[in-house]
Amino acid sequence: MKKEIIVLFFAILFCNGNVYSIDRSHAFEINQKLGMGINLGGCFEADVIGSWGVEPKPEYFKDMKAKGFSNVRLPIKWSVHIMKESPYTIDKVFMDTIRWAVNTALANGLIPVINIHNFDELVYKNPNDYKGQYLSIWDQIAREFQSYSDSLIFELLNEPHDNMTPDIWNQFVADGLSKIRETNPDRIVMITSADWGGTTVLDKLILPDDPNIILTTHCYDPLQFTHQGASWAGLSGKTGIPWTGTESEVKVLKDFLSIFKQYSIQHNVPIYVGEFGVYEKADEASRIRWTNCLCSLIREYNFSGAYWEYCASFGIYNPARKCYHTGILKALLPNKNFDKYQDCSK
Ligand code: BGC
Numbered sequence: 001m002k003k004e005i006i007v008l009f010f011a012i013l014f015c016n017g018n019v020y021s022i023d024r025s026h027a028f029e030i031n032q033k034l035g036m037g038i039n040l041g042g043c044f045e046a047d048v049i050g051s052w053g054v055e056p057k058p059e060y061f062k063d064m065k066a067k068g069f070s071n072v073r074l075p076i077k078w079s080v081h082i083m084k085e086s087p088y089t090i091d092k093v094f095m096d097t098i099r100w101a102v103n104t105a106l107a108n109g110l111i112p113v114i115n116i117h118n119f120d121e122l123v124y125k126n127p128n129d130y131k132g133q134y135l136s137i138w139d140q141i142a143r144e145f146q147s148y149s150d151s152l153i154f155e156l157l158n159e160p161h162d163n164m165t166p167d168i169w170n171q172f173v174a175d176g177l178s179k180i181r182e183t184n185p186d187r188i189v190m191i192t193s194a195d196w197g198g199t200t201v202l203d204k205l206i207l208p209d210d211p212n213i214i215l216t217t218h219c220y221d222p223l224q225f226t227h228q229g230a231s232w233a234g235l236s237g238k239t240g241i242p243w244t245g246t247e248s249e250v251k252v253l254k255d256f257l258s259i260f261k262q263y264s265i266q267h268n269v270p271i272y273v274g275e276f277g278v279y280e281k282a283d284e285a286s287r288i289r290w291t292n293c294l295c296s297l298i299r300e301y302n303f304s305g306a307y308w309e310y311c312a313s314f315g316i317y318n319p320a321r322k323c324y325h326t327g328i329l330k331a332l333l334p335n336k337n338f339d340k341y342q343d344c345s346k
Pocket of ligand 1: 308
């Protein structure tokens with residue numbers, strides 16, 4: 001009888017969400033190493049590399065490292081580089097380019113995070129009609145990089161939303177991860193929730209019973225500020241919105257991230273804020289204040305992150321003028337000194 005009571009006691013403990021049956025210490029360790037990174041946005045997630053104005057240049061990786069970033073997120077639009085029919089073979093030249101980018105990141109001491117980005121059919125059409133492509137893409141990526149060290153991270157899908165409902169997404173998470181695990185049993189895989197990876201349906205996410213996962217989210221709150229003037233967010237012409245750091249403004253960010261902190265504690269899973277940033281049409285001082293506030297919270301909560309993005313319209317670097325947004329850099333990496341760099345606002 002005594003034995004049964006003890007078993008029951010532990011069963012209750014393990015089920016109530018406060019004692020963990022899964023050891024995610026390795027994932028937490030990697031998340032610590034991820035620290036603060038930056039997205040190479042506008043490059044591989046365009047239909048044609050370079051068509052959005054960002055070419056993959058080796059010096060970009062070198063520069064990211066030199067500035068003090070420790071990870072680089074590479075958003076990649078694989079879906080336009082595959083054969084139309086099964087087995088949906090990825091174009092070799094494209095795969096070689098991505099391998100080059102991953103190698104260049106690693107050679108510069110950056111941890112690369114590669115994802116599936118802008119697979120529009122998965123969110124705007126019937127996701128299940130494209131599941132074969134999704135799984136085939138992961139199968140090929142996973143095989144391609146299976147011999148790589150644990151300093152390469154996979155992220156299942158950028159911002160699932162619209163037709164990728166929480167229920168369908170849970171299936172894509174489980175099946176995508178299983179596919180990767182066939183060849184990469186221990187690699188860290190990042191997973192997000194439906195509805196753009198925010199907080200709204202986080203409770204519907206079925207977190208896989210796997211030790212090597214990190215939960216990722218994006219923070220652009222409030223969108224009217226971070227995306228002011230952005231046509232793709234329906235905010236063209238709506239500029240001139242400041243962010244001054246009032247109590248209520250800070251609360252918005254704190255409330256958002258503290259939901260993830262709670263989730264992290266309850267589910268014993270590390271958090272990576274894989275995108276956050278402010279569009280160039282906002283005033284520079286507000287951009288700096290917002291980034292500073294968010295990064296302080298990311299550090300306080302022991303999350304890792306990656307700023308959106310390096311050298312396009314949210315960027316910290318302007319390649320044409322060879323100047324830096326040093327105030328934003330300082331907010332991202334407060335222990336570094338950027339005084340010697342040409343500031344874009346001067
Ligand atoms: C999109 C980018 C966009 C950014 C900020 C990313 O997930 O892929 O095109 O600029 O979010 O809105």
